[in-house]
């Protein structure tokens with residue numbers, strides 16, 4: 115082994131070639147990245163992909179296909195895109211089509227408007243880092259309509275690369291300090307693992323507050339207070355994240371609950387991050403989506419002039435399911451002007467969000483209007499998708515609740531059920547170091563081909579076990595899937611009791 119001052123160790127291999135020790139090894143890489151976990155694409159999904167390959171190579175399995183109910187990716191599960199959206203995107207991508215008489219006039223005029231906002235009239239050019247001006251104006255008008263006239267300034271809108279990008283950007287702005295002054299961020303448990311992953315990567319302190327499963331996964335102010343008081347002993351809590359409608363738990367928070375949460379954030383001086391990507395996905399009777407912004411403004415100037423709120427939306431969910439376009443926006447409310455300038459600088463480093471995603475966001479917030487040629491078909495397609503989701507939400511809850519040892523809260527919104535499962539003690543003993551619900555889900559995958567995510571990937575009260583299952587598969591497949599879950603659970607329970 116030869117060493118030169120200041121250079122990594124080198125050694126001569128057998129064939130005489132000098133090889134250097136790697137600069138980047140598992141011991142020398144960024145330790146915060148190693149702490150990142152993302153259950154939604156974890157070991158179960160890797161095994162599901164392997165099983166699909168084995169099936170395609172003709173290997174015998176107790177099932178003929180792998181059914182993925184692990185990820186909220188609607189189009190991957192067969193949901194059809196909205197025709198108008200794809201027409202406009204096609205026209206924007208290939209403007210020659212503007213001469214094609216098969217495209218409706220409203221799609222063409224929309225495409226022209228978007229192209230006129232792009233440098234060189236091309237979707238291939240960079241845009242302003244905050245996003246295209248006209249799109250931000252349309253987003254602002256949409257928010258005003260949604261919130262019953264509460265004003266929205268387009269300058270407070272930042273277009274993003276999906277909601278994920280906005281959430282991570284906001285956390286980056288927030289996190290600072292060392293030791294007991296390190297920033298803490300409150301997140302719900304169970305949570306969508308983007309939050310824990312981003313906090314781990316940034317080295318922030320994750321503060322868990324538990325949702326109340328007995329009360330349909332509602333938020334409980336006394337639980338928020340408990341989590342905050344404990345955290346204040348070792349970090350500096352500065353933000354509270356809320357996902358509504360909820361992932362993975364599928365609940366829709368009541369207006370009263372949102373008001374209480376806003377009051378709590380105001381009293382405790384916390385910045386509120388409202389993840390509202392499922393705002394159109396509300397199914398249960400008596401439930402309604404209330405935006406944090408609307409409730410904040412209804413609470414009067416004492417709150418609406420002071421509470422710092424950032425809300426997030428996306429093209430990936432609702433009736434669109436256009437995850438791959440990576441469109442989204444965030445609205446910032448009551449943010450300090452100097453911080454806002456820093457935010458604008460931060461997003462400018464990455465140039466701009468994908469332009470097709472920005473264009474799609476524009477169509478979502480400004481869909482075809484009554485009287486326009488595409489309006490009726492747009493309404494028909496949107497209604498069909500949302501009604502099918504509502505039906506599947508009900509079906510999932512009903513069938514899961516017929517299984518002894520499984521109990522499922524109503525799927526009020528979003529795209530997931532998060533049922534609680536009883537795992538026999540013998541199975542818990544046999545899990546060989548895995549979380550018991552990981553053992554359960556892995557066994558279900560091997561025996562039935564059904565791919566779910568164990569509750570442990572989202573966090574849960576100690577001693578309780580769950581899985582997350584999307585309601586996205588087409589109804590016929592979902593019915594098969596639910597029956598297979600039933601059979602598997604009964605067999606599993608017998609085997610280990």
Ligand SMILES: Cc1ncc(COP(=O)(O)O)c(C=O)c1O
Nearest residue numbers: 186276277278306357361428430
């Ligand atoms: C609650 C929640 N927030 C954010 C996201 C990220 O969505 P996007 O595709 O817009 O980045 C998801 C995706 O599943 C989600 O469920």
